[in-house]
Amino acid sequence: MCKIIAIANQKGGVGKTTTAINLGIGLTNKGNRVLLVDLDPQGNATQGLGFDADCLDTTISTILRKIINKDYAFTHDFGILRHEEGLDLMPANIELSVLETEIISLFFGREKILKTYLDMIRTEYDYILIDCMPSLNLIAINALVAADEVIIPLHAQYYSVRGLEQLLQTISSVRSNGLNETLSIAGILYTCVNDRTTSFRDVQKILKDAYGANVKIYDNYIPRSVKAEEAPSYGKSIYEYDLSGKVSCAYGKFTDEFLTMHTGR
Ligand SMILES: Nc1ncnc2c1ncn2[C@@H]1O[C@H](COP(=O)(O)OP(=O)(O)OP(=O)(O)O)[C@@H](O)[C@H]1O
Ligand SMILES: [Mg+2]
Structure with a gap:
């Protein structure tokens, strides 16, 4: 399912975005059918997978507009691009910002537009990953309403802890307001980690003490590496760009940890 x-x-x-791309391709490499939905007007996932976001006629905005207009007469693969490493992508570009200003004025169902679309196509995939924009606006709420689970990538810095509290409150509100009562947190993933610093260990302890009893914090974390920064400009996953590197290894292990939680294997 x-x-x-x-x-x-x-x-x-x-x-x-780095996690969406590399978890997505990690899951694909393990034989899963995966769709990555770029839900960010910056279009970073689209570009990081080698597509020119600004030249695309059909993006997630096109689809969401069709849903708003109750125009459901499109095929399941409409607008979906196939990356050479086997991952499917629903791209995004700046048009999504325009759409956000339009959906704010909708009277009914404005939080459920993405859910309506993904419920139509979910039978085609084992996993659908949504790369959210850095905001808690209506588009991001659409992602939380459509999702079964949330992965929270986090920099292990003191400033991140306050932002996390806000995000957890928003997730809790989505549940309690009946928008998505079964939404759960898959886990918190530390990214861009320099594990030789004491601040990483301090933040690990603060978060474990504050949230560890209720929220999964993944055992695996992603180290900082220049290779991870370079891979998107080649349109490749970290596995293809730097297979033997530490970030490739870390995303591989994280993918295994994620799958173990989901499938028990
Ligand atoms: N493990 C890593 N090591 C080094 N650089 C990284 C690593 N992971 C991500 N980066 C770089 O950090 C920057 C931010 O990463 P990314 O775009 O994945 O974050 P994001 O949360 O999606 O950002 P935004 O909020 O703008 O969407 C990018 O330049 C990316 O290449
Ligand atoms: Mg991003």
Whole structure:
């Protein structure tokens, strides 16, 4: 059964897109059918997978507009691009910002537009990953309403802890307001880690003490490496760009940990 996973944190630059791409291709490499939905007008997942976001006629905005207009006469693969490493992508570009201003004025169902679309196509996939924008706006709420679970990438810095509290409160509100009562947190993933610093160990302890009893914090974390920064400019996953590197190894182990939680294997 397909699981829809939102990769979310309203803080910018914490590794959401990098995690969406490399978990997505990690899951693909293990034989899963995976769709990555770029839900960020920056179009970073689209570009990081080698597509020119600004030249695309059909993006997630096109689809969401069709859903708003109740125009459901499109095929399941409409607008979906196939990356050479086997991952499917629903791309995004700046048009999504325009759409956000339009859906704010909708009277009914404005939080459920993405869910309506993903519920139509979820039978085609084992996993659908949503790369969220760094915001808690209506588009991001659409992701939380559509998702079964949330992965929260986090920089292990003191400033991140406050932002996390806000995000957890938003997730809790989505549940308690009946928008998605079964939404759960898959886990918190530390990214861009320099594990030789004491601040990483301090933040690990603070978060474990504060949230560890209720929220899964993944055992595996992603180290900082220049190779991870370089891979998107080649349109490749870290596995293809630097297979024997430490970030490739870390995303591989994280993918295994994620799968073990989901499948028990
Ligand atoms: N493990 C890593 N080591 C080094 N650089 C990294 C690592 N992970 C991500 N980066 C780099 O950090 C920057 C931010 O990463 P990314 O785009 O994944 O974050 P994001 O949370 O999606 O950002 P935004 O909030 O803008 O969408 C990018 O330049 C990316 O290449
Ligand atoms: Mg991003």
